[in-house]
Amino acid sequence: MAELALFGGKREFEYEWPTWPYSSGEELNALDRVLKSRRWFSGFLGGDSEGEVGKLEREFQDYNATPHAIAVANGEAAIVIALRAAGIGAGDEVILPAWTFMATASAIMHLGAIPVFADISPDNLCLDPEDVSRRITGKTRAIITVHYGGRLGNIEELLDLAERKNLVLIEDAAHAHGSDFKSKKAGNFGLIGCFSFQESKTMTSGEGGMITTADEEIAVLARSYRSNGRSIGSPGYLHYRLGWNYRMTEFQAAILRVQLGRLDEQVKLRTRNAHMLSAEIDSIPGFMSFKDPEEMSQNSYYLYPFRLDLDYFGIDREKAINYARSKGIDRDPSLIPASMIVEDAIRAEGLSCHTVYIPLYRSPLFESSTWEDCGMQLFSRFLGRGIDLSPLKNCDRSFDDVLDISQYVLLSEEEGMSKAAEILKKISDNADEIRNTLRL
Ligand SMILES: Cc1ncc(COP(=O)(O)O)c(C=O)c1O
Structure with missing residues (x-):
């Protein structure tokens, strides 16, 4: 009898996780x-003061103790x-992690600049400064770091590197409110930070x-760029730069003002819950948590990533491909993560988790x-010249062995964290069922 x-087997718990948005x-x-x-x-310039x-x-x-905030x-x-305002244009090289959403790269490409993929650090899933420094050439103008899941990994080292090499550092803070x-x-x-308020984000419109x-x-x-190249104090139909209409509506802003009012309380709750969950996970064979740097007292926890011990579960890429086929999933094998069966097992118990990114160098684009x-x-x-699409070790590894729990799960009561840990423990205790299935 399966567990x-x-x-x-029987789903162990029925638990109502918070919903989002x-x-x-x-x-x-x-x-x-x-x-x-x-x-x-919002006005011709996109931000009328009243x-x-x-x-x-x-x-x-x-809230952010930031001198200027410009809504888009x-x-x-x-x-x-951000790239355009920093002077990045055609033929410039911009280094970014391959472990991010396509928008980080496509923003570069829309300006005719070249994305140069660099690897991430295995301990925080953020851009690895050493790999960045190996990729700097005479054409490099900027580095975009992504605060994956909300963690400001390697930020001081990246700042130091950018300063030494006279490069612009842009923070893709889409996860890090x-x-x-x-x-x-x-x-x-x-020099510039960029946030997203898309629906899954921790404040959204x-x-x-x-x-x-x-x-x-x-x-x-x-x-000026967000409002068709207009200029403050000039007539609305005079345009000074090649811009866009990237204005935010008053409806979006009205909702976001309410969401901003709740943000801090929710970030604190997620940080507390994540630390509770990590303490549990580290005692469950087969699973490992990621630690926050000591210097971080708050982590937005847009994502709660955790790592699988693939050997413990007897998983590898080939077995994952066979498993996917047995489920009728007919996808390019390089797009199937080794973790797939464990993800399915966790979800079947009622805990939402997923593989978030496929390293960008594997994009059909x-x-x-x-x-x-x-x-x-x-x-x-x-x-x-082209883009270097060579696989990167830690991006590939993380695609195979990292799963993420979404932020809203971390908005539950303490009980929710115990349930999440119990589900992972049940998977760990019954890892034989996974091993046996993969052997077939
Ligand atoms: C890391 C990262 N950068 C950029 C974006 C783009 O944000 P948007 O979807 O609001 O355009 C996202 C959105 O998911 C993201 O996760």
Whole structure:
């Protein structure tokens, strides 16, 4: 008789995890306020001071202790504008982790610049400064670091490297609202910080983004680029730069002002719960937690990553491919993580977890040679050189053995954390069922 729910055993617990996105009557009131105001647009420059967007920007500045906050339509727009305002353009090389969402790379490519993939550190899943330094060439202009899951990994080393090599450091802080390092909030380390408010993020209006910077000139440029190249104090139909309409609506901002009001309390709760879960996980054979750097008193925990001991579960890539086939999954084998069966087993017990990223160098985009896909092979023909798509050791390893629990699970009561740990313990105790299935 199977114990694990994946193989027909009884699901151990029925537990109601919190759901996401979260809203209350406050969001409804905020939307109603904007509807009735008949002011749905944030102004020609995208942040009129008396509007919701303008207010959100000031509140975000205060919360984040950031001199300038510029609201935009989404997180990708934030990165495009950040790069453009920092002077990055055609043919420049920008180093980024291959362990991130495509928008970090596509923002670079939209400006005609070249993404250069670097590896991550195995202990925090953030950009590895040593690998970055190996990839710096005469064409390198910027580094984008991604605070994966909310963790500010290697931030001091990356800052130091950028300073020494005279490179711009941009923080992709799409995961890191409220995370801090030595009491300084994410988005205040590099020249520019970029946040996302897409639905899964820890504060959301469905879509949305924010740029943070201490640099007055960058702030002026960013406001102009987000609003079709307009300029403060100039008529609305005079355009000074090639910009975009990347403005946020008043509806988005009104919702985000409410969500910002809850952010700190939720970050604190997730940080506490994550630490509780980590203490449990480290005593369960087959699973390992990631530690926060001591300098971080808050981690947004947009994701709670944990590592599997593949040997313990008797898993490898080949077995995962066979398992996937047995389930009728017909996918390119290089896109199947070794962890798949354990992920399925955990989910079958009722705990939501998933493999988040496929290393970007495996994206079909880069193999395409058509205009329609704007594949990199074609793109690079014009730039005279291609993108290095060689596999990176720690990105590949993490694709196989890291699973993530989503942030809203960490908004549960303490009981929720004990349930999550009990589910992982049940999987660990019954690892034989997984090993035996994979042997078939
Ligand atoms: C690391 C990272 N960067 C950038 C983005 C892009 O944000 P958006 O979806 O708001 O454009 C995301 C969104 O998921 C992300 O996770």
